[in-house]
Each structure stands twice: as structure tokens, then as C-alpha cells.
Amino acid sequence: MPARNSWIKATFLTAGGAALAGCAGPLSTLDPAGPSAGAIANLFYVMFAGSVILFVLTIGLLLATLLKPGFGKSLSPRRWIVWGGLAMPVVVLTALVIFALAMGERLIASPLASAPERVEARASQWVWTFSYPDREGAADTISVLHIPAGEPVDIVITAEDVIHSFWVPRLGGKLDAIPGHENVLRLLADQPGTYGGVCAEFCGVGHANMDFVVQAHEPEDYAATVSGAATEASQ
Amino acid sequence: MKSPATETVRRFPILWLVAGFGLWSLTFLTLYMVLTLGCAFSWHMTDHAFGLSLQRIVLVTLALLACIANIGMIRLYRRSELHERRDTIGVAADRLNIVALFCIIFTFGPVVALSPCH
Numbered sequence: 001m002p003a004r005n006s007w008i009k010a011t012f013l014t015a016g017g018a019a020l021a022g023c024a025g026p027l028s029t030l031d032p033a034g035p036s037a038g039a040i041a042n043l044f045y046v047m048f049a050g051s052v053i054l055f056v057l058t059i060g061l062l063l064a065t066l067l068k069p070g071f072g073k074s075l076s077p078r079r080w081i082v083w084g085g086l087a088m089p090v091v092v093l094t095a096l097v098i099f100a101l102a103m104g105e106r107l108i109a110s111p112l113a114s115a116p117e118r119v120e121a122r123a124s125q126w127v128w129t130f131s132y133p134d135r136e137g138a139a140d141t142i143s144v145l146h147i148p149a150g151e152p153v154d155i156v157i158t159a160e161d162v163i164h165s166f167w168v169p170r171l172g173g174k175l176d177a178i179p180g181h182e183n184v185l186r187l188l189a190d191q192p193g194t195y196g197g198v199c200a201e202f203c204g205v206g207h208a209n210m211d212f213v214v215q216a217h218e219p220e221d222y223a224a225t226v227s228g229a230a231t232e233a234s235q
Numbered sequence: 236m237k238s239p240a241t242e243t244v245r246r247f248p249i250l251w252l253v254a255g256f257g258l259w260s261l262t263f264l265t266l267y268m269v270l271t272l273g274c275a276f277s278w279h280m281t282d283h284a285f286g287l288s289l290q291r292i293v294l295v296t297l298a299l300l301a302c303i304a305n306i307g308m309i310r311l312y313r314r315s316e317l318h319e320r321r322d323t324i325g326v327a328a329d330r331l332n333i334v335a336l337f338c339i340i341f342t343f344g345p346v347v348a349l350s351p352c353h
Contacts, residue, residue: 094341
């Protein structure tokens with residue numbers, strides 16, 4: 001029996017460790033580094049809490065009927081169906097939908113008083129190319145996106161061949177890169193640092209390796225860095 | 236003389252079971268299509284009556300039409316001989332069409348206020 005217990009313990013520890021390992025790292029949505037990703041993480045936690053509440057209520061009622069014969073007899077079957085099967089999920093799901101819609105509105109790149117920095121992201125099989133139209137003379141960068149930290153940046157996303165998807169999990173949601181069409185994603189990194197990005201739409205055999213990094217710089221260093229990238233590119 | 240449509244529904248009463256949610260599906264596809272077209276043609280940038288964009292007017296009108304069509308469907312069904320029989324399919328069809336109306340309001344109601352384009 002002790003050997004069996006230690007196997008159970010080891011299994012739980014391994015599974016728990018593997019699950020918790022996904023909470024951190026350069027591509028973790030549960031370790032947000034900006035307001036958009038923060039809103040998405042909050043949405044996840046609220047959705048998760050909602051599902052836990054519904055699960056506990058449902059299993060609790062099931063266990064009550066199993067362990068205590070006669071439980072719930074005071075209510076007619078019709079009332080059980082209406083309140084437990086209709087009213088309860090409708091209330092919980094309505095609250096979750098309202099919260100999700102409110103969070104979704106916050107993610108939209110609506111016009112600001114002062115226009116944010118614009119960066120163009122072009123996807124092609126299987127590489128990301130970034131341009132800086134607001135910075136005169138700045139050269140394109142391949143697989144490295146430079147942005148200023150602490151300021152909103154509008155990423156204008158498009159593709160040259162097939163549909164791809166731009167995703168920096170720690171900074172925001174994903175948005176499709178579609179040939180002949182421009183989508184705008186607003187990102188903001190709270191702190192300078194390096195954040196991982198990937199293509200989130202299967203786009204061919206090289207899809208799995210179509211990643212990039214976002215380097216968020218202090219605003220005063222950003223212009224120099226982008227110009228430096230131009231110098232490096234020209235050499 | 237009954238119309239072919241009425242005759243079809245009389246012969247296949249199960250059609251009433253799916254009528255409400257069939258309308259919901261059709262509305263979903265139509266709104267999705269019109270939303271995409273409107274965003275592509277910048278209908279959301281136009282300013283029509285009461286500060287409403289063409290995109291908003293079209294989407295809200297379509298959602299309202301779906302509500303009206305569903306209510307009409309419920310009333311039409313309640314006048315039919317199928318509804319008078321009060322059998323299982325008849326009662327289920329009546330309830331499902333009412334549930335479909337709530338789903339139409341719940342799912343498409345947000346077109347009144349949400350941002351139409353990204």
C-alpha cells in the first residue's frame with residue numbers, strides 16, 4: 001500500500017508541476033505584461049471561476065441526491081428543471097457573456113487623442129517582417145519587432161501569401177494576417193523587456209518555426225534602436 | 236386550396252421543430268456576412284440619422300426583422316391545426332420557437348451597442 005501511495009503522490013506532483021509550468025514563460029497568457037493581455041487573463045480567471053461554480057453546484061446536487069435519499073423532494077421535478085436547468089445557467093452564462101463583451105470592447109484599437117506609433121507586420125511563409133513607417137529611414141527588421149514600452153503601439157498586420165496570425169501572448173490577443181487586408185492590433189508593454197511571439201494560424205510546413213520576439217525599449221531608447229537596426233541592416 | 240408551403244409543413248410537422256432555430260442560424264449567417272461587407276466598405280465610418288452609421292442601421296434592422304419574423308412564425312404556428320392537436324411534437328415546436336426568439340434577442344441584441352468593426 002505505501003508503494004501505491006507514493007506512486008499516486010508522484011503522479012500528482014508531476015502532473016501538477018507540468019500544469020503549473022505553463023503559467024510562466026515567454027508565451028504564457030497567464031503572465032500578462034500589458035493591459036490587453038491583462039484583460040484576457042482576467043477574462044480567463046472569471047470564466048474559470050464561473051465554470052468552477054457551475055461544476056461545484058451540479059456535482060454538489062448530484063452528491064446530495066446520492067448520499068441523502070429524498071433530498072430535494074420538496075421541489076417538484078418541473079421546478080428543478082426550470083431553476084436548476086434553465087435559470088441557474090442562464091444567470092451565470094449571461095454574467096460571463098456581459099463580462100466577455102466588455103473585455104472585448106477594451107481590446108479594440110479605437111482612435112486616441114494622439115495617434116499611437118504605427119508598426120507594420122507582414123507575414124509570409126514562414127517569417128515575420130516588421131516596418132516602421134513613422135520612423136524615417138528605419139529599415140525593416142526580420143523576426144524582431146521593436147516597440148516603445150509604456151506607450152500604445154498599433155500593429156498593422158497583413159500577409160503576402162496565405163493567412164497567418166499574429167500573436168504575442170504576454171501582450172495581447174491574436175489577430176489574423178490576411179493577404180490584401182490590413183488588421184490593426186493595439187499593444188502596450190508595461191515594462192521594457194523581451195516577449196515571445198508566434199504565428200497562431202497553421203500556414204504550411206514551416207508554421208511551427210514561424211516565431212519572433214518583441215523587444216520593448218524605454219521610449220527614449222526606441223528611436224535610436226530602430227535607427228540602429230537600420231544601420232545594421234545596411235551594413 | 237392550401238399553398239404548397241403550408242401543405243409541406245402539414246405533412247412534415249417536424250419542420251416546425253427546427254423553424255425557430257433555423258431562422259436563428261440564417262440570421263447569424265446574414266449578420267456575419269453583412270458585418271464583414273460593411274467593415275470592408277467602411278459603412279461604420281459613415282454618419283447617418285441620429286449619429287448612427289450605415290453599418291449600425293443595417294445590423295439593427297436585420298436583427299429586428301429576425302425578431303419580427305420569429306414572432307410571426309410563433310403566431311402562424313398557433314393558428315395551425317398542428318398546434319391544436321397538442322401532441323408532443325406540437326408542444327415542443329411551440330416551446331422551441333419561443334426559446335429561439337429569446338436566443339435571437341440574446342445573441343443579436345448586442346449589435347445595438349458593440350463596436351461593429353475592429
